[in-house]
Amino acid sequence: MTGLELKAHRLVELARSGDDPSAGQLLSLHGAVAARIGAEGAIAASGTTVTAKVASAGAYVKGLVVAAAVATGAAGFFVLQGSQPSPAPPVVVQAPAPRFAPLAHATPAPAPAPATRPSSVEAPAAPARAAKVPSGLRLQEEAALLAEVQGALRSGKATVALGKLESYDRRFPTGMLRAEADAARVFAFCSAGRVEKARSAASRFVQRYASSPAAARVQAACK
Amino acid sequence: MYESCAKLVWRNLRRLGVPEAALEDAAQDVFLVVHRRLPEFEGRSSLRTWIFGIVLRVAARHRRKARGVAVRETPIPNELGQALSAPAHEGPFERTLHRQATGLLHLVLERLDDERRALLIMVDIEQTSVAEAAEALEINLNTAYSRLRAARRAFETELSGLLLVGEGAK
Numbered sequence: 001m002t003g004l005e006l007k008a009h010r011l012v013e014l015a016r017s018g019d020d021p022s023a024g025q026l027l028s029l030h031g032a033v034a035a036r037i038g039a040e041g042a043i044a045a046s047g048t049t050v051t052a053k054v055a056s057a058g059a060y061v062k063g064l065v066v067a068a069a070v071a072t073g074a075a076g077f078f079v080l081q082g083s084q085p086s087p088a089p090p091v092v093v094q095a096p097a098p099r100f101a102p103l104a105h106a107t108p109a110p111a112p113a114p115a116t117r118p119s120s121v122e123a124p125a126a127p128a129r130a131a132k133v134p135s136g137l138r139l140q141e142e143a144a145l146l147a148e149v150q151g152a153l154r155s156g157k158a159t160v161a162l163g164k165l166e167s168y169d170r171r172f173p174t175g176m177l178r179a180e181a182d183a184a185r186v187f188a189f190c191s192a193g194r195v196e197k198a199r200s201a202a203s204r205f206v207q208r209y210a211s212s213p214a215a216a217r218v219q220a221a222c223k
Numbered sequence: 224m225y226e227s228c229a230k231l232v233w234r235n236l237r238r239l240g241v242p243e244a245a246l247e248d249a250a251q252d253v254f255l256v257v258h259r260r261l262p263e264f265e266g267r268s269s270l271r272t273w274i275f276g277i278v279l280r281v282a283a284r285h286r287r288k289a290r291g292v293a294v295r296e297t298p299i300p301n302e303l304g305q306a307l308s309a310p311a312h313e314g315p316f317e318r319t320l321h322r323q324a325t326g327l328l329h330l331v332l333e334r335l336d337d338e339r340r341a342l343l344i345m346v347d348i349e350q351t352s353v354a355e356a357a358e359a360l361e362i363n364l365n366t367a368y369s370r371l372r373a374a375r376r377a378f379e380t381e382l383s384g385l386l387l388v389g390e391g392a393k
Contacts, residue, residue, distance in 0.1 A: 028247065
C-alpha cells in the first residue's frame with residue numbers, strides 16, 4: 001500500500017462515523033416522518049384521526065421490520081441491526097464484500113513477468129497468453145470470474161466456488177482483484193465445512209491485508 | 224431497526240452532498256418514498272440496497288436544489304494531516320480529529336462525479352459488496368468493478384491535491 005492509499009484509508013476510517021445523526025436529530029426525524037405519513041393518510045382517507053395517524057406511522061415501522069426479514073432471508077449478508085434472527089438460521093455464506101482493496105493499487109498493473117523474477121509459492125506462473133491481454137480487458141475478465149465465484153457462493157455451491165478460485169489463481173496470479181479473491185476463498189472454505197483451511201486462509205489474508213476493513217469479517221467467517 | 228435505517232439514510236445523504244441544513248427534509252423524503260413503495264419491495268435485493276437506491280435519487284434532487292450554494296473550504300488542520308500520515312491514536316483530540324476527517328472526506332467526495340461518489344460510499348465507507356452497489360446503481364457487476372477502481376484512483380488524486388494545497392497554505 002502506498003503512502004497515499006494509506007492516507008485515503010485512514011481518512012475513511014476516521015470519518016466513517018462522523019456523519020451519524022445525533023439522538024436529538026433522530027428523534028426529530030422520527031416525529032416529522034410520522035407526522036408526514038399521518039398527513040398523507042389524512043389526505044387519502046379525508047378525515048383521519050390521531051389514532052389513524054399513529055397506526056399509519058406504526059405500520060410503516062412494522063413494514064420496515066417485515067421488509068428487513070425478507071431481505072435477511074434473501075441476502076443474509078446485510079443483516080440490519082435490530083432485525084430478529086430466524087428461528088433456525090440457515091448457514092448463509094455470502095461472497096465477501098470487496099473493500100478498499102489494499103492491493104488493488106499497490107500491485108503494479110499486471111505485466112509480463114521477467115524471466116529472472118523469482119517464482120512465488122502462492123502465485124502460480126501466469127500463462128504466457130495472459131500477459132498479452134490489455135489490462136482493462138483483464139480486469140473485466142477478473143471481475144467476471146469473481147462474479148461467478150460470488151454466484152456459486154450465493155447458491156451454496158462452495159466446491160464450485162473453490163474450483164473457480166483455483167482457476168482465478170492460475171489465470172490471474174498477480175490479479176488486481178487478488179484481495180477480493182483471497183477473501184472469497186475464506187468464505188468458500190467455511191461454506192464447504194473446511195474450517196481449518198478457512199482459518200489458515202483467513203490468517204494469511206489478515207497478514208497480507210492487515211489494514212483491510214474486510215479483515216475482521218474474514219476472521220469471523222466461520223464463527 | 225428503524226434507528227439503523229435512519230442513521231444509514233442520514234449519514235449517506237450528507238456524504239452524497241446534501242447540505243447540513245437540508246438533511247432532515249431530505250431524510251423525511253426518503254422515508255416517505257420508503258413508506259409509499261414498501262409494498263413493491265420484493266426482497267430481491269437487501270433492504271439496505273433498496274433504501275440506498277432511494278437515498279441516491281433523493282440526494283440528487285436535493286443537491287440540484289442546493290446548486291449554486293458556495294462550499295466553504297477551510298484549511299486542513301495540522302493534526303489531521305499528521306493523523307493521516309501516522310496511525311491515529313486515541314486521545315482527547317480524537318473527537319475533533321473525527322470531525323475534521325469527516326469534513327475533509329466531504330471535500331474529497333464533492334470532487335467526484337455522482338457515480339464514483341456513490342460507489343466509494345457504498346463499498347469503501349458503508350462496506351457493502353460491489354454486487355449490491357452495482358444493483359443500487361443499476362449497472363452491471365463488471366462495470367461496477369472497473370468504475371470502482373477508477374473511483375478509488377480519483378479519490379486518492381483529489382485527496383492528494385487537497386493535502387498539497389493544505390501543505391502549501393502553511
